[in-house]
Amino acid sequence: MRLTYPHMGNLGIILKALFEGLGGDVIVPPPITERTLSLGVQYSPEFACLPLKINVGNFIEALEMGADTILMLGGVGPCRFGYYGQVQREILKDLGYNPKMVIVEPPQGRFKDFLRDLASLFPGLTVGKVVDAVKLAWEKMAYLDQMERALLVFRAHEAYRGAVTNKYNEYRDYIDESKDPKEVKALGLKVIEEMRSLTVPPVEEPLRIAVVGEIYFLIEPFPSQDIFKELNELGVEVDKTEYISDYVLSNIFPWKLNRIKKEARPYLNRVIGGHAVNTIGNTREFADKGYDGIIQIFPFTCTPEIVAQGILSRMSKDLDIPIMSLSYDENTGQVGYQTRIEAFVDLLLRRREMGSAHI
């Protein structure tokens, strides 16, 4: 069995550690490129959301490399994600591939079932092996998240263009290769310091923007043409509302969502699927924390985020904070939203100047 799964930011590194630790033969799909995208677009339904299309591209490229088993998450709606795997299976079938598709249906909060499903893929498992694999994957997740958090701040002040990004990429590879949780931790802590040392302190108080929106877009930079980097390179410090550990933990412990649901309530009364309730709740939180602006990113046709988008435009007025919504499809080309993002940053700068002039 040669196992593969779709890319989503650094999740691939974490899953590789987990599955290899469990004794699996893992084929990591090649990094997402224009080819991945165009393969996905060519074979997916026109109005499917972009993550589905990129998944399909990942699968095709991994199958070309000899993968024969695909691991995918399922779901019970109301968002489309729960049906992704079903449609993807049919698409691959028509292309003449016949991979085994293992679609893990997550009855919310029942991590045990998830583990059992997984175990069936890896014969010869021992408890010790599982513990080691989970420990390594967990540590990678924790430190990759921390690194990324630091990246999104330090890169705004890097000494020269690319300095921090390169350092981050270099260490991410080390972490990917490491088989030792202790080493992962040491690498993680070290790179944060190294990234810090590659910055120059900003002259003025930097702008801070929070990026909210659809989960795949928050975790995987490709489809937004790495809006995080783009903002950083305009000197803006960025925080995003979801990192991989948030995603994983809220799947295992659904009550983690309760706080956010409460925050969202005045504007959105219930969970409506996808991450809309997070988008709304987090926007309130970040507005309270004094961020200068909020940017919502999501795939074109993403139903939950479209609802959120409508609500955000009201919140922007109520909470007096600029909010910009950007929806992406495969045609949002390289220069796509660059001008809009620059204009938004200018607006925030002007607001700030006007604000201080009032004092």
Next chain:
Amino acid sequence: MDIKVGIPRALLYYNFYPAWKVFFNELGAKVILSQKTNKKIVDDGVLNTVDEACLPVKVFFGHVINLKDRGVDYIFVPRIVSVEKRRYLCAKFLGLPDLIRASIRDIPPIIDMEIDLYRGYNRNVDREIDRVGMIFTKDMRKIRKAKEAAIIAQNNYEKHLKSGLIPREAIRIMEGAKVVKAPDSGLLKIGLLGHNYNIMDEYINMDIIKKINDFGGTVITADMLKESDIEYGASCYPKDMFWTYGREMLGAGRYMLDSGIVDGVVIVTAFGCGPDSLIKEMVEKEYKRRNTIPILSLTIDEHTGEAGIITRLEAFMDLLRWKEVV
């Protein structure tokens, strides 16, 4: 003075209007329906919703604005989460009242009754209905009666639909009009798949049913099929389709294909619709693999031109007729 409740003639109006109307009437309220979809309603809707929203949601907004201008006391914007066990509606229905409140200012208060049968008809459902009933009366007996009357009306309505009537005919019959079902105008049986708010709103789909009739076809929709037929079709797929109307489309599409009760199928979806993007793919794939019954897919949005639809439909009907001859 009776309290006036406005009901938007959009979205699930086509599926539940008789029940809603009876419910409010029994509570002593007068029901005001928004006008039929027209250009102004579409334009108002487009203007007041986010660009990314699908046409049906934009049209719904237009109808809410139409009601606002007609002096109603309340507007009924239910939050319809689920209309049957273990299945949902599209996320947009779940957030509809929130979206309306956030987007349209100065409207009469919204009655945002939550309809959630995901776990079956239980105490919470009752409590929610009572909450809404109490806007109109303190008399619990009256509320219970209204509830029961609504359920009866809904059952009648669905019976009419199963008998082959389309919503506007069934609604007229229930309001006392005599409707004589027009004799089958054509030899060709056309399966018409799509959400009712897409296939039954004559304005946004350029009256597709009439066009099919004019070209010599009779329409069969999912509503007219037996539940067991839909179940048969839906169960051909390994995973239960968790959207109610998605499942209907998928199941009806598959049943029509396997049973061959139709000569051709027309599937209508809204531009940018999330759920339908996947359902349509699943339906179409099977039709293409078998290549026995032709399928025509039409996408509608606010810019859809009548000419385009006519040309494609006409060509499609010609193809079916030609197939018949061969």
